[in-house]
Amino acid sequence: xxxxxxxxxxxxxxxxxxxxxxxxxxxxxxxxxxxxxxxxxxxxxxxxxxxxxxxxxxxxxxxxxxxxxxxxxxxxxxxxxxxxxxxxxxxxxxxxxxxxxxxxxxxxxxxxxxxxxxxx
Numbered sequence: 001x002x003x004x005x006x007x008x009x010x011x012x013x014x015x016x017x018x019x020x021x022x023x024x025x026x027x028x029x030x031x032x033x034x035x036x037x038x039x040x041x042x043x044x045x046x047x048x049x050x051x052x053x054x055x056x057x058x059x060x061x062x063x064x065x066x067x068x069x070x071x072x073x074x075x076x077x078x079x080x081x082x083x084x085x086x087x088x089x090x091x092x093x094x095x096x097x098x099x100x101x102x103x104x105x106x107x108x109x110x111x112x113x114x115x116x117x118x119x120x
Contacts, residue, residue, distance in 0.1 A: 062088015
């Protein structure tokens with residue numbers, strides 16, 4: 001049989017000089033070409049959801065005492081903090097302005113007598 005399972009004659013010819021047809025060998029012998037010319041070819045990260053946006057800077061509730069410097073109102077957005085997390089303990093009643101926060105952080109601040117204001 002002269003076609004060897006390739007159907008019409010000539011479908012499998014002339015594929016040797018470029019290392020295979022199409023994307024063949026991108027994980028093997030064409031890997032260095034891939035890194036140089038198309039580094040995002042296999043660009044999906046399976047450990048992150050597609051719409052995930054990681055906050056650039058965050059602070060914990062336990063750090064509010066150090067950030068306050070004796071004041072009872074804190075503007076975390078002016079300090080560059082994007083999100084308030086709930087780790088640690090808060091000792092004073094603070095009025096905190098922040099773009100986003102966790103439920104745990106909100107519960108700890110409200111239990112201490114403070115409140116969170118959402119900054120847009």
